[in-house]
Amino acid sequence: MPLRLVAEDxxxxxxxxxxxxxxxxxxxxxDLVELRGANGSGKTSLLRAIAGFLRxxxxxxxxxxxxxxxxxxxxxxxxxxxxxxxSVRSHLSHWLGLFGGxxxxxxxxxxxxxxxxxxxxxxVLSQGQxxxxxxxxxxxxxxxxxxxxxxxxxxxxxGRAMLCRLIDAHRAEGGLVVAAVHDVLGPTPSQTLQIGAxx
Amino acid sequence: MLxxxxxxxxxxxxxxxxxxxxxxxxxxxxxxxxxxALFVSPADYQQGETVRIMYVHVPAAxxxxxxxxxxxxxxxxxxxxxxxxxxxxxxSAAPIGATYAAxxxxxxxxxxxxxxxxxxxxxxxxTSMLVLFLIYLGYIGLWSSIEDEERAxxxxxxxxxxxxxxxxxxxxxxxxxxxxxxxxxxFRAEGPAIHASMLAPLAVMAGAYAALFGALLLFNxxxxxxxxxxxxxxxxxxxx
Amino acid sequence: MSAFxxxxxxxxxxxWSGGGALAPLGYFLGATMLVPLAMGPDRALLAAAxxxxxxxxxxxxxxxxxxxxxxADLEDGALDQMMLSPAPLEVLVFAKGAxxxxxxxxxxxxxxAPAAIALQAPLALVPAVVASLALGMAAFIGMGLVGAAVTAxxxxxxxxxxxxxxxxxxxxxxxxxxxxxxEAVTSALLILAGxxxxxxxxxxxxxxxxxxxxxx
Numbered sequence: 001m002p003l004r005l006v007a008e009d010x011x012x013x014x015x016x017x018x019x020x021x022x023x024x025x026x027x028x029x030x031d032l033v034e035l036r037g038a039n040g041s042g043k044t045s046l047l048r049a050i051a052g053f054l055r056x057x058x059x060x061x062x063x064x065x066x067x068x069x070x071x072x073x074x075x076x077x078x079x080x081x082x083x084x085x086x087s088v089r090s091h092l093s094h095w096l097g098l099f100g101g102x103x104x105x106x107x108x109x110x111x112x113x114x115x116x117x118x119x120x121x122x123x124v125l126s127q128g129q130x131x132x133x134x135x136x137x138x139x140x141x142x143x144x145x146x147x148x149x150x151x152x153x154x155x156x157x158x159g160r161a162m163l164c165r166l167i168d169a170h171r172a173e174g175g176l177v178v179a180a181v182h183d184v185l186g187p188t189p190s191q192t193l194q195i196g197a198x199x
Numbered sequence: 200m201l202x203x204x205x206x207x208x209x210x211x212x213x214x215x216x217x218x219x220x221x222x223x224x225x226x227x228x229x230x231x232x233x234x235x236a237l238f239v240s241p242a243d244y245q246q247g248e249t250v251r252i253m254y255v256h257v258p259a260a261x262x263x264x265x266x267x268x269x270x271x272x273x274x275x276x277x278x279x280x281x282x283x284x285x286x287x288x289x290x291s292a293a294p295i296g297a298t299y300a301a302x303x304x305x306x307x308x309x310x311x312x313x314x315x316x317x318x319x320x321x322x323x324x325x326t327s328m329l330v331l332f333l334i335y336l337g338y339i340g341l342w343s344s345i346e347d348e349e350r351a352x353x354x355x356x357x358x359x360x361x362x363x364x365x366x367x368x369x370x371x372x373x374x375x376x377x378x379x380x381x382x383x384x385x386f387r388a389e390g391p392a393i394h395a396s397m398l399a400p401l402a403v404m405a406g407a408y409a410a411l412f413g414a415l416l417l418f419n420x421x422x423x424x425x426x427x428x429x430x431x432x433x434x435x436x437x438x439x
Numbered sequence: 440m441s442a443f444x445x446x447x448x449x450x451x452x453x454x455w456s457g458g459g460a461l462a463p464l465g466y467f468l469g470a471t472m473l474v475p476l477a478m479g480p481d482r483a484l485l486a487a488a489x490x491x492x493x494x495x496x497x498x499x500x501x502x503x504x505x506x507x508x509x510x511a512d513l514e515d516g517a518l519d520q521m522m523l524s525p526a527p528l529e530v531l532v533f534a535k536g537a538x539x540x541x542x543x544x545x546x547x548x549x550x551x552a553p554a555a556i557a558l559q560a561p562l563a564l565v566p567a568v569v570a571s572l573a574l575g576m577a578a579f580i581g582m583g584l585v586g587a588a589v590t591a592x593x594x595x596x597x598x599x600x601x602x603x604x605x606x607x608x609x610x611x612x613x614x615x616x617x618x619x620x621x622e623a624v625t626s627a628l629l630i631l632a633g634x635x636x637x638x639x640x641x642x643x644x645x646x647x648x649x650x651x652x653x654x655x
Binding site: 330331333334336337338340341344345350353354355357358360361362364365368369371372373375376379 | 582585589590592593596599602603604605606607609610613614617622623630634637641645648649652653655
């Protein structure tokens, strides 16, 4: 069965408050779904619901063509999941073990442009460099579905170009990307979803 | 029966008359039980008048344990079937259980003064009750320190169940500890044979405690549901 | 390396980086020192009542390490990543507990030897005290995982963790203190091992359930 992500009539509530309802989309291999909406509209919550971290109040989120959904996806949130005292390289070997299997640490580092920082502890990285390291997590263990929450946050011009290349390459390999964005990400989305605009 | 309780609207309808009815029953049973226990019932031939403390102490002890078991059941239902009312029931029962436990500790201490000659004896039962009281405090503390009600309910439910699994172990170890340190020479108040003239007022007092628990639980739950509705209305107003 | 191994290795390394695991040791020795200061230096009195107090110091020292155990992972997003691992969250939580035992629990158990000697425990009893502390630490940490997980989102939750966890420390303290007093040593050690096993089985399951809720 080919890869497909289906969201049907999803509504999500946080802290007793309904964030959005009736959101749905279908995404196939190679697609990029852009989520747009004001602050607090629930873009992050939708991504977390797709990741399986939180249970939608109503609706259905289904995966086709993958066996265990949590193991088929990467989640890149606002937080970079970095430990200040650990080195850049040790983060990658940690994720390699955590997610099981994948590519060489050095290849991943090179693709996000952190080769020179490999031995530095994560606490000395700038915001943008931290983001790059977090992006390397997407590469270290190949998984078909990427859930990206404002992936370009803190990235410089060159970093954004790198992000575009990563997303393009991932789509070309048959991957699927769902990204919450504020401004133009770069790659042409297959569809754009407006969250929380109705109320 | 359970499913009708699970519906908040139906619960509000049922509790609107059940809570005051139970409260009246509690008042009536205390009105009978307290004078009976404290004045009419016979004094113990060994303990004398101090045995009357038992009528307040023993029901408080057994109900504070029973209430924790009730909270455990409610927590389980809340976790597995996601019943909001079960969460509210567990939360609403906790302060009552803690108060009963405190009452048990207090009366135990009062009874200890004439009987053992000390205001606090590290007796196995009293120590177990102290641990239970602390578990209640931890549960209430966790509830009140997490703002998101739904999350607080689930986390407190996990804690409650862990406590429920631990309680027999704690009870066993405290018993082991008390026999290690005090050979069985200490006089036990709750001997095997309680005379019938003592049993009847004790039963009335137990009924009074049960009715009081029921009434307070329902009042607490109603207050919690009202609070949730107000909160929901406020959130809706803020969202538009 | 497996998900268990990398989680264990990272937590162990982070606990030791900057000497972080030395602090509980210092706490333990400091608390032990307070005992003779409070009871007086009389050797007979200390020998009669002192050794079990090693357990109070050890319980407090391990308690102090619990607050940040999961809170840090919740705050920096590492918990999200743990939930996307092929390894069950329970296993990863167990790995974190095992790392805490190795980095803090085992050194504390070893430090129990000089502490017990200083509190006038008979030398012949010291190996049993160390062994009992090692088991007791596993029981403390197993229960501590639950307290740390349910309070992971509570800011400055240290006191709350203590309130939640201390009642669950009662059984290991009781049997550990019996060992330190030289009473029923073998059976107390066996029961302690049972406590440790139970806590290590129950703790990660309950803690993982709580952490999934924290991530919602």
